[in-house]
Amino acid sequence: xxxxxxxxxxxxxxxxxxxxxxxxxxxxxxxxxxxxxxxxxxxxxxxxxxxxxxxxxxxxxxxxxxxxxxxxxxxxxxxxxxxxxxxxxxxxxxxxxxxxxxxxxxxxxxxxxxxxx
Amino acid sequence: xxxxxxxxxxxxxxxxxxxxxxxxxxxxxxxxxxxxxxxxxxxxxxxxxxxxxxxxxxxxxxxxxxxxxxxxxxxxxxxxxxxxxxxxxxxxxxxxxxxxxxxxxxxxxxxxxxx
Numbered sequence: 001x002x003x004x005x006x007x008x009x010x011x012x013x014x015x016x017x018x019x020x021x022x023x024x025x026x027x028x029x030x031x032x033x034x035x036x037x038x039x040x041x042x043x044x045x046x047x048x049x050x051x052x053x054x055x056x057x058x059x060x061x062x063x064x065x066x067x068x069x070x071x072x073x074x075x076x077x078x079x080x081x082x083x084x085x086x087x088x089x090x091x092x093x094x095x096x097x098x099x100x101x102x103x104x105x106x107x108x109x110x111x112x113x114x115x116x117x
Numbered sequence: 118x119x120x121x122x123x124x125x126x127x128x129x130x131x132x133x134x135x136x137x138x139x140x141x142x143x144x145x146x147x148x149x150x151x152x153x154x155x156x157x158x159x160x161x162x163x164x165x166x167x168x169x170x171x172x173x174x175x176x177x178x179x180x181x182x183x184x185x186x187x188x189x190x191x192x193x194x195x196x197x198x199x200x201x202x203x204x205x206x207x208x209x210x211x212x213x214x215x216x217x218x219x220x221x222x223x224x225x226x227x228x229x230x231x232x
């Protein structure tokens with residue numbers, strides 16, 4: 001069990017540029033989540049996948065944000081035309097949920113810090 | 118919709134003493150789960166303890182225990198025999214319906230353990 005890994009850990013980009021973050025969940029986990037956390041605040045839910053299906057998206061996820069999990073394994077979160085307000089840490093997490101919807105503990109990665117200048 | 122509120126932005130405690138963190142929540146679901154997560158300065162969120170709403174018995178994990186008051190919608194965390202490694206942000210969170218559903222977090226409480 002190597003844990004949830006995220007890449008890159010830090011990204012500095014200029015306003016207007018596109019950025020992409022990658023998340024590799026724990027290998028047997030079928031659920032994958034993205035959260036956003038700003039300094040001094042609790043994480044806010046963005047979206048989650050059950051295998052390759054994106055089951056829920058937060059209203060926080062504007063049209064500039066897109067997430068994919070094409071083969072039900074790793075996931076990418078892309079932010080287009082970045083704005084300074086996008087500066088935050090983007091957390092990925094994963095869990096295993098059975099056919100009845102009963103889920104286990106959600107495990108988090110170390111996060112990807114985004115700074116938009 | 119769920120809400121989770123942590124009213125204490127910061128708390129400090131002497132090593133070996135006990136500290137209690139407060140959390141209140143609101144949910145329309147009858148089946149839900151409550152969690153305390155720890156986020157040390159290295160930033161990775163770690164689960165400390167979890168409580169199923171249908172269980173009356175308070176959860177305990179070694180030095181960590183909760184006081185779950187369902188009617189009052191209160192879920193406090195007690196850290197006993199505090200250690201320097203307990204210094205971190207602590208987040209209270211809830212999930213509706215099942216433990217693997219999306220989490221709603223409170224704003225966090227910063228705990229500083231002093232030697």
